[in-house]
Amino acid sequence: MSDAILQLRDVHKSFGEAHIIRGAQLELRAGERHAVIGPNGAGKSTLFHLISGQLQPSSGQILLGAEAIQGCSPQHINHLGLSRSFQITNIFPGLSVFENLRIAVMRKHRMQYHFWRSVQRYPEVREQTEQLLEQVRLQDKQTVCAAELSYSEQRALEIGMTLACDPRVILLDEPMAGMSHEETDYALNLIREVTQGRSLLIVEHDMDVVFSLCDRISVLVYGEVIATGTPDQIRADRRVQEAYLGEEQCA
Amino acid sequence: MKLTKILLAVLLLALLVLPAILPAAMVNAAIQMLIAALFACAFNLLCGQGGMLSFGHAAYFGVGSFATLHAMSALNGQGLLPTPLLPLIGAMGGFICGLCAGWFATKRAGVYFSMITLALAELLHSLAPHLNTLFGGEAGISSMRAPAWGLDFGDATQVYYLTLGWVVLSIALLYAFTLTPMGRLTFALRENGHRLQFLGYNVHRLRVLVFALSAMFAGIAGGLQALNLESANYVLFDMRFSAEVVLNTYIGGVNVFLGPVLGAALMTFFGNAASDLTQSWLLYQGLLFVLVMMFMPSGLAGLVLCWSAQIRRRGWLAIVPAAFSALLGAGVLSLAVVFLIETLQRVFSQDYQALLMTDQAWPAISLFGREWLPGALLTWATPLLLGVAGLLVLKLARHQWLRLLDDEPVVNAAALRPRVEGEQP
Numbered sequence: 130m131s132d133a134i135l136q137l138r139d140v141h142k143s144f145g146e147a148h149i150i151r152g153a154q155l156e157l158r159a160g161e162r163h164a165v166i167g168p169n170g171a172g173k174s175t176l177f178h179l180i181s182g183q184l185q186p187s188s189g190q191i192l193l194g195a196e197a198i199q200g201c202s203p204q205h206i207n208h209l210g211l212s213r214s215f216q217i218t219n220i221f222p223g224l225s226v227f228e229n230l231r232i233a234v235m236r237k238h239r240m241q242y243h244f245w246r247s248v249q250r251y252p253e254v255r256e257q258t259e260q261l262l263e264q265v266r267l268q269d270k271q272t273v274c275a276a277e278l279s280y281s282e283q284r285a286l287e288i289g290m291t292l293a294c295d296p297r298v299i300l301l302d303e304p305m306a307g308m309s310h311e312e313t314d315y316a317l318n319l320i321r322e323v324t325q326g327r328s329l330l331i332v333e334h335d336m337d338v339v340f341s342l343c344d345r346i347s348v349l350v351y352g353e354v355i356a357t358g359t360p361d362q363i364r365a366d367r368r369v370q371e372a373y374l375g376e377e378q379c380a
Numbered sequence: 381m382k383l384t385k386i387l388l389a390v391l392l393l394a395l396l397v398l399p400a401i402l403p404a405a406m407v408n409a410a411i412q413m414l415i416a417a418l419f420a421c422a423f424n425l426l427c428g429q430g431g432m433l434s435f436g437h438a439a440y441f442g443v444g445s446f447a448t449l450h451a452m453s454a455l456n457g458q459g460l461l462p463t464p465l466l467p468l469i470g471a472m473g474g475f476i477c478g479l480c481a482g483w484f485a486t487k488r489a490g491v492y493f494s495m496i497t498l499a500l501a502e503l504l505h506s507l508a509p510h511l512n513t514l515f516g517g518e519a520g521i522s523s524m525r526a527p528a529w530g531l532d533f534g535d536a537t538q539v540y541y542l543t544l545g546w547v548v549l550s551i552a553l554l555y556a557f558t559l560t561p562m563g564r565l566t567f568a569l570r571e572n573g574h575r576l577q578f579l580g581y582n583v584h585r586l587r588v589l590v591f592a593l594s595a596m597f598a599g600i601a602g603g604l605q606a607l608n609l610e611s612a613n614y615v616l617f618d619m620r621f622s623a624e625v626v627l628n629t630y631i632g633g634v635n636v637f638l639g640p641v642l643g644a645a646l647m648t649f650f651g652n653a654a655s656d657l658t659q660s661w662l663l664y665q666g667l668l669f670v671l672v673m674m675f676m677p678s679g680l681a682g683l684v685l686c687w688s689a690q691i692r693r694r695g696w697l698a699i700v701p702a703a704f705s706a707l708l709g710a711g712v713l714s715l716a717v718v719f720l721i722e723t724l725q726r727v728f729s730q731d732y733q734a735l736l737m738t739d740q741a742w743p744a745i746s747l748f749g750r751e752w753l754p755g756a757l758l759t760w761a762t763p764l765l766l767g768v769a770g771l772l773v774l775k776l777a778r779h780q781w782l783r784l785l786d787d788e789p790v791v792n793a794a795a796l797r798p799r800v801e802g803e804q805p
Contacts (some may be wrong), residue, residue: 181578183578202577203577203578203580204577204578204580204581204582204583207577207578207579207580208580212578212579212580213578215575215578219572219574219575219578220572220575221567221568221571221572221575222571222572223567223570223571224567224568224571228564228567228568231564232564232565232568232576232579233579235561235564235565236579236580236581240561240562241561241562241565241581241582241586242562242589243560243561243562244557244560244561244562244563245560246560246561247556247559247560248559248560248561248563248564249559251561290575290579293579294579294580
């Protein structure tokens with residue numbers, strides 16, 4: 130069995146009175162695709178915010194590899210090799226697709242403060258940006274303003290930006306939300322393809338996607354992980370059926 | 381684009397021969413235009429490109445001015461920093477103040493950012509009159525341009541060329557900056573600072589640096605002002621100047637690199653010309669700003685781009701009718717507004733009110749070389765009719781323009797697409 134690359138140990142998060150995450154335990158193994166599912170309001174997005182540095186946990190430990198990252202800044206966590214996408218499309222709408230990806234690629238080359246050379250004179254950045262464009266299949270759109278892309282193209286762009294820093298761990302927050310059937314298939318293949326050799330933690334509501342994509346699944350209910358296991362184990366788990374699938378049937 | 385380059389070369393050439401043609405008083409106005417253009421361009425690095433609307437940029441302009449004056453007095457134009465290089469001190473002053481103020485201001489974004497910059501500038505404005513050694517109290521400080529490099533800087537022409545050199549160099553540097561990695565990140569900062577963080581960038585540090593760079597170039601503009609006027613006082617920190625650069629920049633257009641330059645040069649020119657002619661200049665400036673914001677949010681530069689795109693697609697001849705009626709309508713309408721404002725301003729002025737006597741008709745006022753009686757119908761009917769005519773012509777122009785846009789099937793979809801900032805392969 131492979132080692133854990135991301136671990137959550139008894140993580141709590143409260144917003145004032147509201148106790149959103151109540152002692153979450155989670156383990157992401159190196160190289161696996163792992164889904165977090167759960168009913169609305171279970172705290173899935175909050176969990177992602179805690180891991181990626183958007184929010185600080187009230188207590189508990191988050192380990193990336195061997196390093197504790199709870200409370201670190203988002204850019205620091207990114208430097209350690211964890212990259213995320215957002216539930217609500219989060220790109221640079223007024224810039225071209227190429228520019229969006231190039232900005233994401235530049236980080237890896239530590240060019241943040243380079244002001245003495247034109248950005249065009251970094252052939253390696255250009256190459257990698259083009260590679261990335263090809264990977265997310267947006268070559269034809271590279272000069273288009275990102276705001277003008279279709280919804281699924283924007284999601285693909287966002288995945289591309291998430292990949293640009295060559296992360297070990299990728300967090301995708303509902304990448305398929307709001308997509309049509311064809312778009313979902315397209316995005317599913319894309320995710321499968323680009324996460325080769327990386328660890329993926331994904332929040333997704335589309336159960337077909339979750340069960341076909343992921344090696345393991347964790348179920349989050351009211352801020353607690355109530356079960357973790359392979360898709361078959363999760364399907365068979367009584368508590369999950371009660372807490373989640375049952376609820377869905379009622380609804 | 382080739383055309384843009386040719387136009388810029390022509391403009392530069394015109395600026396080079398300008399002092400030979402213009403009378404001395406106008407050369408001074410030209411210097412002020414150049415300085416205002418650089419100031420607006422520096423401001424736009426922060427506002428248009430970085431997406432941070434500062435309401436206190438006069439502070440860095442002023443600091444640059446004072447720093448240069450102190451250096452001018454201390455060094456007397458000798459040694460390592462002869463007179464032509466003195467704006468470097470202004471740049472340094474602006475940069476350092478920008479770093480300090482920027483560190484605080486960029487902790488917040490949006491309205492809060494604007495409020496902090498405003499507060500910091502007001503702080504300087506109220507402190508400066510009390511700091512005698514630094515800002516010379518209420519009287520301010522003054523100095524003399526020392527001769528250097530075989531030039532005595534005695535007349536406006538030499539100062540003009542010195543200013544031109546610095547302004548062209550600075551604007552070129554500012555443009556070059558937009559092409560560098562850091563410059564590209566500045567655009568991303570405006571678009572979505574939150575996402576930048578999660579791509580691994582230190583957004584606060586980036587914001588501070590952009591702020592400081594913008595303040596640095598504002599400081600150069602301030603230094604040039606110091607060289608030109610040889611004096612400065614605390615009024616430089618006034619809110620009015622901070623507001624002016626915001627107005628100039630937006631009237632010119634924040635999304636085009638040279639937009640603010642255009643806006644600042646034009647507004648300074650009109651300010652110079654109109655303040656001699658009328659007392660209501662500030663009212664016109666305000667009106668202009670409101671109109672631009674309401675009807676051309678992308679500014680004058682946006683209008684120019686829109687028209688030139690149509691010219692490229694349809695040729696000169698096609699847009700002439702629409703453009704002609706638009707200009708005609710705008711001209712007639714502004715004539716009506718000017719007429720009305722000037723009449724009212726004269727009628728309500730104290731001098732005029734003092735002339736009034738009971739039981740007698742109000743005496744005539746002179747405007748546009750004619751005498752107008754406030755009691756006569758014609759005096760009020762003229763602007764009204766002109767205004768209505770202007771509005772009708774504008775409506776016609778709008779109609780023509782829309783028909784023009786509908787008219788032709790799209791030949792080349794790429795030409796219609798709004799241009800995305802920056803070049804692409």
